[in-house]
Amino acid sequence: GAGVSQSPSNKVTEKGKDVELRCDPISGHTALYWYRQSLGQGLEFLIYFQGNSAPDKSGLPSDRFSAERTGGSVSTLTIQRTQQEDSAVYLCASSLMELASEQFFGPGTRLTVL
Amino acid sequence: SQQGEEDPQALSIQEGENATMNCSYKTSINNLQWYRQNSGRGLVHLILIRSNEREKHSGRLRVTLDTSKKSSSLLITASRAADTASYFCATARTGGSGGSNYKLTFGKGTLLTVNP
Numbered sequence: 001g002a003g004v005s006q007s008p009s010n011k012v013t014e015k016g017k018d019v020e021l022r023c024d025p026i027s028g029h030t031a032l033y034w035y036r037q038s039l040g041q042g043l044e045f046l047i048y049f050q051g052n053s054a055p056d057k058s059g060l061p062s063d064r065f066s067a068e069r070t071g072g073s074v075s076t077l078t079i080q081r082t083q084q085e086d087s088a089v090y091l092c093a094s095s096l097m098e099l100a101s102e103q104f105f106g107p108g109t110r111l112t113v114l
Numbered sequence: 115s116q117q118g119e120e121d122p123q124a125l126s127i128q129e130g131e132n133a134t135m136n137c138s139y140k141t142s143i144n145n146l147q148w149y150r151q152n153s154g155r156g157l158v159h160l161i162l163i164r165s166n167e168r169e170k171h172s173g174r175l176r177v178t179l180d181t182s183k184k185s186s187s188l189l190i191t192a193s194r195a196a197d198t199a200s201y202f203c204a205t206a207r208t209g210g211s212g213g214s215n216y217k218l219t220f221g222k223g224t225l226l227t228v229n230p
Contacts (some may be wrong), residue, residue: 004156035220042202043157043220056217091156102147103218105156 002026004106006092012112013082021077021109025094032075033103034067035091043091049075082113119221120203126227133190135224137203138183144206146179147218148188151200160188160201195230 005024013019025032031050035043045059049069060066064082069075079086089110093103121136137146145164149157163170163179163186170177176189190197204218 033218040222042222043204045217045219048217089155093157102159102162103157104159105149107156 004092004094004104006090006106006109008109009107010110010112012114014114015084016081018078018080019082019111021079021090021092021111023075023077023092023106025073025075025092026104027073029094029096029104030072031095031097032069033093033095034075034077035093036061036088037091037108038088046077046090079111082111084113087111087113120201120224122224123222124225124227126229127193129193129195129228129230131193131228133193133197133226133228135188135201135203135226137186137188137221139186139203139205139219140184141205141207143181146177146186147204147206148175148177148186149202149204149220151202151223157202190226193226193228195228198226198228200225 004026007022011019033048034046036046037043047060047067048056064080067075067077077090089108091108092106095101095103119138125133127133143165145162147162148160150160151157161170161172161175161177163177165181168179174191179186186203200223202220202223204220206218
């Protein structure tokens, strides 16, 4: 079956604009994660969704960042009033189980804020 | 602070040699996972080792875990040019009340270059 997909693959935007990044997890995976990876760095956890439970938003760096997951499937990460420091690769992952099992990653969206 | 920290930051070897990467972490874990990343894009899961396991093999990969030292190592034997990538360890903490045991905490990775 299909893996995790993300769109767009690349996004260039101007400072101050809003952007939406989309993630399509693997069908049947109940857990969905968003991470951010800056150049040469590890992955920074942003947000976690599990079924109908309230998401864990503890990793979101500011209130300009929000995410939702509709119908327990597709997720959208929204960044409002983008800043240059938001430039990074945004990675989405999904997994079958809640308890830190293997995560399947999408190819990421490379965001560049000019 | 980073839960998992890989060592070395960069490693360059010749094809056919073995590559060893290490990971240290700070808190108690449920499991530790190794991932590989090519060209700064999506990560690929390589292997998961649970806290009650000491060693695990998968093809040319061998992972060890020493919970007393809070460290793990990833050995790639008979390396190939195609193994060139960044390798990350990720730890899953043991759960607590409302615990975050679903979170993986990633290190900054080891950049492995295998020269043909």
